[in-house]
Amino acid sequence: MSSGLMNLSVYPDDVLQNKLKDMEQLRTSMIKSLMAIAVGIILLLWPDSSLNTLIIIVGALLITFGLFLIANAIKKRKGGEIFNIVSGIISLGLGVLFLVIPATLSNVIFYIIAVILIIGALYQMINGMLDKERKISVWTYVLSVILILIGILIFLFPDFMSTSLFIILGVIIIIYGVRGLYIWFKS
Secondary structure: OOOOOOOHHHOOHHHHHHHHHHHHHHHHHHHHHHHHHHHHHHHHHOOOOOHHHHHHHHHHHHHHHHHHHHHHHHHHOOHHHHHHHHHHHHHHHHHHHHHHOHHHHOOOHHHHHHHHHHHHHHHHHHHHHHOOOOOOOHHHHHHHHHHHHHHHHHHHOHHHHHHHHHHHHHHHHHHHHHHHHHHHHHO
16 A cells, blocks of 8 residues: 555654654755745846835845744754854844945945855854764855955955956855755755
């Protein structure tokens, strides 16, 4: 009697919990990847748009991402989720700030993006090193190093980087999202 569906009742509780945990992680990875691709496409299609409009869009995405991280961390209720809670609170706070004072932020937006790029890339690298169960591709590390370098370049050459940052950032974010979807489909 093979219906093609996995009968989870034959698994011991610990195996079932691990399978459910893996499925949750894959779903989270897929959602983050799709959000990244959406942001990347927006940045590529409208790089010359009003900076205030982009700040508002990024603010809304930061709020969404922050709420997602906080909800996932609370749902898991593990001590190791503190980084996700803190990241979610920071993302949520930045998103609200972006929505409330976009004109003021237009002067410092590139520095904020640089910090986000560097922290996000370091987070990817650290997760890759700590997660012994999954084999992390060398391209994850290469992309992380590229993002860190772009973050540093923004600090060193803000005027030059501001003219092309949205296009560069759009391409990199799309690559990040596609890589995440590739990992999701592969798993």
